[in-house]
Amino acid sequence: MEKNRHYVIVGSGVASVYAAKAIRDHDLDAEISIVGAEPSFPYHRIKLSKGLFTDLHQEKVSIKKEKWFVQNKINLQANTTVTSIDTVNRTVTSADGQMIAYHKLLLCTGATNRKLDIAGAALPGVHSIRDRNDADRLKAALQPGDRIAIIGGGVQGVETAWSFIEAGYAVTIIEAAPRLMIRQLDERSAALLEQRMLGRGADIRLGQGVATITGSGRAEGVELQDGSQLPCEHVVYSIGIVPNITLARQIGLEVRNGILVDEYMQTSAAHVYAAGDNAEFEGRVDGLWGSAIEQGTIAGSNMTGNPATYKRPVPLTLFNAFDTPLFSIGQVDEQCDISVTGLTEEYYSRLFIKGGVICGAIVFDNAAASLPYKTAIEQGIRLDGLDLQSSSIPDLMAEVTKRSQYQHQ
Template identity: 55%
Template sequence: MNKHYLIIGSGVAAVHAAKAIRDQDPDTEISILGEEGHLPYNRIKLTKGLFTDLHSEKVLIKKEKWYKDNRIAVQTSTRVTNIHTDRQQVETADGRMITYHKLLLCMGARNRALPVEGAGLKNVHTIRDLEDADSLKASLESGNRIVTIGGGVQGLETAWALHEAGYEVTVIEAAPRLMARQLDETSSKMLKETLEQAGVKVILHTGVTSITGVESVTGVTLDDNSVISCDHVVYSIGIVPNTTLVKDTPIDTRSGIVVNANMETSAPHVYAAGDIAEMNGHVEGLWGGAMEQGRIAGNNMAAAEPVAYRKAVPVTFFNAFGISLFSIGDTDEARCDQSVSALENGVYTQIFVKDYTMTGAVSWEGAAASLTYKSAIESGCSLEGIDLSRSISEIMTEVKRRLQS
């Protein structure tokens, strides 16, 4: 059988896997099958750049020429309906049987559905693909009031884009604070104040019990029985891996498709990467992790010796409402021995320390400053001997010196 490396799904994990395969094998056949009618694109731009031209080449992960130059066949508008692991074939919706030498599953995830009455009304939206973004924009009218449900990164980026476009926006978050997975309490409070100063209403520690309306949205009811009138609802409350395709196969699943450190599934010759992959009981669901998992999976599909995936240090950049902040590593104070925070020259920073090493950092210093923090966390740079009562800038100057030595 001729070697045919087949990838189902057309996200960032798929593209990085295809590149890794081609780096290992310059001659083999590589195919990417994607359900959408577009070349693989950068999904994080759907919220960050909601009102930009999302159909321009700028949103593509790689331009068409790159796929041609690397002889990677991308089949758009192609839905796979069955996987036959016993004979190493997949079946498409149009009846084709495609044989593979190695198969990579990169079907990603869908946005978690909003489990409330009225979620099926017109003008209830979630943004996961280009069609979702286009549909939202096409339905908006001047003067519309919009409720965004979810105070995580995607929800707040959406709120920012809508606010910038001139719409009245209310953010509702069930947790006690915004971006609770990425930020410390002080940063969350500062972020809330910034949104409110910009004119966005923020409601925390409150759930939505129903969406009201007959055909279209007219409002949302909160768990204290209060009602907020609105014309649209946009929700972002987490993701669910797209495992339906492997339901009746020997491929093991829990929340996602279970993989080992080499990104191998329980079925021979089948790998998984990205938002669909579950390793050690955890689905990462992060852009950087998906890229690296795709690279490792592609490498291991084609290389003689496998390489184990090492979970990347989580990095979040948030640029909205005039803010440029970053969160790196573990920012949970309950899991560290000590944290150091300060407001220096108008910039807030907090670092998290465990066993004399920096395990996490949150700073409003801007993306350029993140590199030293990231290097210190990734390398396990020792802070032993550094007086942590000194200023953050003095601590980081010494950290930088140690990293360079």
């Protein structure tokens, strides 16, 4: 092992915490530093939509307590933005002029919210939530009775809408696609969710782009592409992410949408790794919490010389808003060979099957039972010999679980 080992991680999100943990698990003596632009300990970013009106500064929102960093001798330098990297001399330099030497470098710079590119988007009253500051600023700007227009009906937009409604604000969700949460839901489950949302006071405009944000001096409304006007005091948009790859570009790493990494989370430069929302693996930036944890862990392990490879997790969305717990897992599109549907008035589930194995599932009104579906997809349990047309989903899942256990005996 090299002497003077200093692992430096740029960015203090979830990927960096799990990378630091993996490094410490394998290397008890090395120095580990996380250098992050945000002022605090790494926190559960996903709480910013699900728990917008809870106290986002309480300790339990942190991913690990301060004690954990001390015990594991992980040096966290908050409020510090890295502005340049020298890969020849292996140093990073921060905005305040500090130079830090590394022997292995990990970029966990995450992503920024995609900017809304329409007239009026820069007006006060237009918000997008990526970090705790954004959430604090938005909450401080609210007045009782304010109306909120939410642009983007993906998971984050719908969860944010529910937070506002629970806090007593009037909400309209505007989504350009023909249905909400189009990556997670099929037509039927999206329609059921929409009914629930309407029943709990949300106004929903589907298949509608926003043409402009109107107002003089501050946002006063949005104008939709069909010319209709929605007066509101605030606009909150959530229309995707842009990976933070400026530093990677500066040092000539191969980038496309994100920083290109192989299955070891290694970039195109020696000693430099990337993980989380800034990393592009096999043509895609995952942009998901679970992937950031896994990629951070894999990167950390490889940085210490313990080979581990990244296998993209089956995408799983656990959702619980508008009194509707649901999960969506794997590939849930109409490209499957066959699907099995379970439906009563209030309950809906659907299994998507391709090539004799389950490739995806949507279960509405029950988010607790996702594990058997995840296992079935990950293990590729075959459904041979089962009568898919006349079996119910619970029967199929019982059989799949049995086969999965048998496979592991």
